[in-house]
Amino acid sequence: MASIGSIATAPLRASREGDKNAKSIVFLGVLWFTVLFSVLSLAVLLVTSFLDGSTRLDANLFTRYSSIVLPELAGARAAILGSALVIVLTAVMAIPLGVAAAVYLEEFADSRRWYNKLIEVNLTNLAAVPAIVYGMLTAGVALSIGLPRRVVLTGAIALALLILPVIIITTREAMRAVPQEIRQGSLALGATPLQTVWRQTLPAAVPGIATGSILALSRALGEAAPLLLLGGLVFVSYDPNGLFSGYTVLPIQIYNWAKEPQLAFQQVASAAIILMLALLLLMNAVAIVIRNRYQKRW
Amino acid sequence: MNSHYYSTRTHDVAEAGNETAANELASLVEVRQDDRRSLPSDPKPIMECEGVDVFYDDFRAVTDVSLGFGYNEITALIGPSGCGKSTLLRSLNRMNDLILGARVEGAVTFHGQSIYAKDVDPIEVRRRIGMVFQKPNPFPKSIYDNVAYGPRVTGAKVSDMDDLVEEALTRSALWDEVKDKLKQSALGLSGGQQQRLCIARTIAIRPEVILMDEPCSALDPIATSRIEDLMVELVKDYSIIIVTHNMQQAARVADRTAFFTALADEGTGDRTGLLVEYDLTAKIFSTPADERTENYISGRFG
Ligand SMILES: Nc1ncnc2c1ncn2[C@@H]1O[C@H](COP(=O)(O)OP(=O)(O)O)[C@@H](O)[C@H]1O
Numbered sequence: 021m022a023s024i025g026s027i028a029t030a031p032l033r034a035s036r037e038g039d040k041n042a043k044s045i046v047f048l049g050v051l052w053f054t055v056l057f058s059v060l061s062l063a064v065l066l067v068t069s070f071l072d073g074s075t076r077l078d079a080n081l082f083t084r085y086s087s088i089v090l091p092e093l094a095g096a097r098a099a100i101l102g103s104a105l106v107i108v109l110t111a112v113m114a115i116p117l118g119v120a121a122a123v124y125l126e127e128f129a130d131s132r133r134w135y136n137k138l139i140e141v142n143l144t145n146l147a148a149v150p151a152i153v154y155g156m157l158t159a160g161v162a163l164s165i166g167l168p169r170r171v172v173l174t175g176a177i178a179l180a181l182l183i184l185p186v187i188i189i190t191t192r193e194a195m196r197a198v199p200q201e202i203r204q205g206s207l208a209l210g211a212t213p214l215q216t217v218w219r220q221t222l223p224a225a226v227p228g229i230a231t232g233s234i235l236a237l238s239r240a241l242g243e244a245a246p247l248l249l250l251g252g253l254v255f256v257s258y259d260p261n262g263l264f265s266g267y268t269v270l271p272i273q274i275y276n277w278a279k280e281p282q283l284a285f286q287q288v289a290s291a292a293i294i295l296m297l298a299l300l301l302l303m304n305a306v307a308i309v310i311r312n313r314y315q316k317r318w
Numbered sequence: 319m320n321s322h323y324y325s326t327r328t329h330d331v332a333e334a335g336n337e338t339a340a341n342e343l344a345s346l347v348e349v350r351q352d353d354r355r356s357l358p359s360d361p362k363p364i365m366e367c368e369g370v371d372v373f374y375d376d377f378r379a380v381t382d383v384s385l386g387f388g389y390n391e392i393t394a395l396i397g398p399s400g401c402g403k404s405t406l407l408r409s410l411n412r413m414n415d416l417i418l419g420a421r422v423e424g425a426v427t428f429h430g431q432s433i434y435a436k437d438v439d440p441i442e443v444r445r446r447i448g449m450v451f452q453k454p455n456p457f458p459k460s461i462y463d464n465v466a467y468g469p470r471v472t473g474a475k476v477s478d479m480d481d482l483v484e485e486a487l488t489r490s491a492l493w494d495e496v497k498d499k500l501k502q503s504a505l506g507l508s509g510g511q512q513q514r515l516c517i518a519r520t521i522a523i524r525p526e527v528i529l530m531d532e533p534c535s536a537l538d539p540i541a542t543s544r545i546e547d548l549m550v551e552l553v554k555d556y557s558i559i560i561v562t563h564n565m566q567q568a569a570r571v572a573d574r575t576a577f578f579t580a581l582a583d584e585g586t587g588d589r590t591g592l593l594v595e596y597d598l599t600a601k602i603f604s605t606p607a608d609e610r611t612e613n614y615i616s617g618r619f620g
């Protein structure tokens with residue numbers, strides 16, 4: 021009995037140092053530093069932008085066009101409308117195309133065929149291709165098929181190509197998360213593979229697809245490089261009004277203001293940065309909410 | 319009553335425990351047979367396998383299976399795990415078409431027509447030969463929509479869907495439990511209820527044969543016994559083929575039982591499944607012809 025008692029009360033106190041030796045502490049310190057570094061840079065960006073730009077965060081930012089002669093009154097109206105139009109058009113092109121491609125690859129493609137393997141490898145690589153390459157690709161294609169370069173449609177095509185791989189990959193992941201038993205259940209009831217996709221797999225994957233698409237679109241929203249390459253216009257003093265209208269977008273507008281010497285331009289650039297960060301934050305928040313709210317747990 | 323089965327055997331059942339277990343099984347069979355009509359010694363088959371081999375790529379999972387599944391009978395497929403029961407079952411309604419590399423050789427016929435013939439539509443095969451899976455797999459939809467799913471996708475002419483849903487749920491002994499919550503998600507049901515819902519969903523497309531792959535293995539004993547009662551009820555109108563690892567279950571519900579085992583292939587050394595013995599359940603559990611069957615049902619193997 022005594023021995024049982026002593027076993028039960030054997031010390032649980034740490035006999036080893038655990039993570040308290042010098043090496044671990046240094047390592048943890050480095051980890052903390054890296055976190056701190058990224059958080060701090062973001063904070064600095066936010067604070068300086070806010071300090072510089074807060075005076076210009078007013079109605080003028082939304083209602084007025086940019087102006088060379090009146091930098092104090094310059095607004096981002098054309099850029100905001102341009103961004104909105106380009107992003108909507110990008111979504112309209114990229115999401116259906118991406119989802120359809122993902123459905124083919126995930127549900128119908130025979131993954132043993134060489135051409136499907138080839139697509140597979142290319143897809144993962146495409147997702148890592150720098151944005152400017154998509155700009156060059158689109159410029160080249162536009163030139164050869166006679167599409168004007170500096171218009172909304174061409175810009176949206178470049179951005180759609182840019183986010184297509186991301187949409188395909190996230191959609192496939194969302195579809196893969198739908199249990200095989202659901203597909204089998206549907207097929208065993210005499211549903212065709214296409215009916216099974218429409219009625220079971222896709223609906224169950226919608227939250228994942230929505231999350232991935234929003235994140236991809238928020239990347240497109242912040243992207244300036246491919247559009248600069250396509251010659252997105254610098255000073256636009258009219259609302260973009262169609263697929264073949266000239267346009268500018270927020271990141272390009274910011275880029276242009278920021279390189280001007282006048283303080284007033286610096287300030288309005290900061291205001292536009294705040295606006296864009298707020299938009300991106302909002303889109304990411306929506307994506308997270310969708311993911312958490314509607315994600316099916318099987 | 320049961321002891322004479324054993325006294326006449328050349329192969330002695332040594333351990334008392336095994337003998338008791340075997341006696342219990344034999345008595346279960348008698349209980350089941352009491353309330354069933356007498357069965358012909360050979361089934362009048364609705365489906366037949368003739369020399370069926372099933373491959374996964376080069377691996378032969380099932381070898382040379384020939385047997386007939388009787389009209390309005392419950393046929394149980396038993397045997398140690400990995401002997402190809404699920405594989406064979408899936409080949410009976412072309413669900414294995416969905417597995418890359420799976421291939422069936424030999425003849426599988428339904429009403430005498432080969433279900434693997436070139437002009438046969440696997441979708442149509444699955445509409446006539448339904449399937450219930452091991453793990454209940456209701457769709458993340460309402461109870462009503464789960465049952466209505468089959469008729470909707472098959473485009474069946476249904477004069478009144480509400481009636482059809484009620485009938486299917488009643489026939490699967492679920493109506494009283496769910497009639498007030500038809501619009502609620504099927505995922506809120508208990509495991510046993512979900513499995514009966516899956517049976518209701520299958521009945522709703524009015525198949526002729528229902529395949530069940532260990533339908534009770536994820537359920538507790540009470541839920542299991544409800545499903546067994548249901549099978550005995552359903553077999554009046556359907557032909558049922560059930561895979562089970564539970565010999566009591568086979569003894570309780572099945573009219574005929576097929577015993578499979580896995581043998582190492584002489585050439586490749588791969589284990590392949592083959593049919594050892596197929597007979598009336600009463601015969602299999604009392605006087606099996608093959609020593610391997612006897613060993614298996616008396617619990618000495620597998
Ligand atoms: N999808 C599959 N791909 C490859 N091999 C499989 C697959 N399913 C089953 N097998 C193999 O076929 C054999 C029989 O499996 P299975 O039919 O599941 O046996 P049982 O249902 O009798 O336990 C096993 O050796 C198993 O590993």
Ligand SMILES: [Mg+2]
Nearest residue numbers: 403404405561
């Ligand atoms: Mg199995």
